[in-house]
Amino acid sequence: MAPSAVSRKVAELERRLGASLLERSARGIRPTEAGDLVARFADDRAHLEELFRDELDQLAGVRRGRVRIAAGEGFVDDLVAHGLTPFLQDHPGISAELTLGGTDEICDLLRDDDVDLGLVLHARPHRDLDVVAQAPQPLHLICRPDHPFAARSEVLPDDLAGQPATVLPMRFGIRTLTDQLERMHGVSLDVRLVSESIQAMIDFVRAGAGITLLPRFAVGRDVERGRLCAVPVAAYEPGTVRAQLLVRRGRTPSHGTARLLDYCAARLASLQHSDQGSSPHGGA
Numbered sequence: 295m296a297p298s299a300v301s302r303k304v305a306e307l308e309r310r311l312g313a314s315l316l317e318r319s320a321r322g323i324r325p326t327e328a329g330d331l332v333a334r335f336a337d338d339r340a341h342l343e344e345l346f347r348d349e350l351d352q353l354a355g356v357r358r359g360r361v362r363i364a365a366g367e368g369f370v371d372d373l374v375a376h377g378l379t380p381f382l383q384d385h386p387g388i389s390a391e392l393t394l395g396g397t398d399e400i401c402d403l404l405r406d407d408d409v410d411l412g413l414v415l416h417a418r419p420h421r422d423l424d425v426v427a428q429a430p431q432p433l434h435l436i437c438r439p440d441h442p443f444a445a446r447s448e449v450l451p452d453d454l455a456g457q458p459a460t461v462l463p464m465r466f467g468i469r470t471l472t473d474q475l476e477r478m479h480g481v482s483l484d485v486r487l488v489s490e491s492i493q494a495m496i497d498f499v500r501a502g503a504g505i506t507l508l509p510r511f512a513v514g515r516d517v518e519r520g521r522l523c524a525v526p527v528a529a530y531e532p533g534t535v536r537a538q539l540l541v542r543r544g545r546t547p548s549h550g551t552a553r554l555l556d557y558c559a560a561r562l563a564s565l566q567h568s569d570q571g572s573s574p575h576g577g578a
């Protein structure tokens with residue numbers, strides 16, 4: 295549609311509603327509060343139409359649809375192995391779209407209805423988001439089996455001072471936890487690599503270049519195969535750091551989304567309440 299036609303449609307809608315929907319400034323055009331409300335209503339209406347078609351398909355015995363998931367990279371192995379693979383096998387008519395991102399980015403995607411569910415670590419509470427399932431997932435020190443810390447039952451915050459390390463960028467919940475630990479205990483890691491790729495961080499540690507701080511489930515496969523060790527950090531009280539399965543509050547899930555939520559809550563290792571720090575050299 296031509297820009298002039300769009301402008302006419304917006305002007306017509308503003309006359310019908312008796313409210314200004316867009317405001318212009320030196321930085322461009324942005325929606326007014328009324329414009330934001332109209333956009334949210336339009337999104338909700340489109341979602342209701344999708345739910346209506348979904349219900350019709352169910353009446354006709356057809357199971358099809360699409361589920362959009364956003365997750366932190368550390369959740370990927372767990373999500374694909376224990377959530378998405380069995381779900382897609384059991385629901386051949388439903389497809390999935392997976393987006394990776396940081397905690398703040400995923401929460402924004404949920405609030406904007408750009409994804410249907412999100413897997414995050416250490417999200418700040420938000421009035422627009424509901425927690426479907428959660429479980430404690432404290433950070434562990436991740437190192438090679440030949441590292442001096444590998445044989446310990448736990449490490450103290452003071453032990454981290456000056457350690458060569460790799461960390462995530464600021465927008466990630468894990469980075470927020472790492473920074474909080476440093477501030478609370480007056481220690482500083484020797485940060486050698488900042489990367490948004492957890493796989494790059496794992497490769498850094500496996501190469502012997504240093505350590506990192508991650509939840510144990512993010513490196514579970516490497517721990518089980520003896521390639522890495524996950525040692526508890528004594529700074530964390532049980533339950534203070536949580537992996538969370540989130541949805542937008544007030545949004546009715548489609549049939550496919552509701553089923554995938556059930557699969558994730560029941561099957562993902564990251565969402566189960568268990569003692570994951572008892573052995574740095576293996577175990578679930």
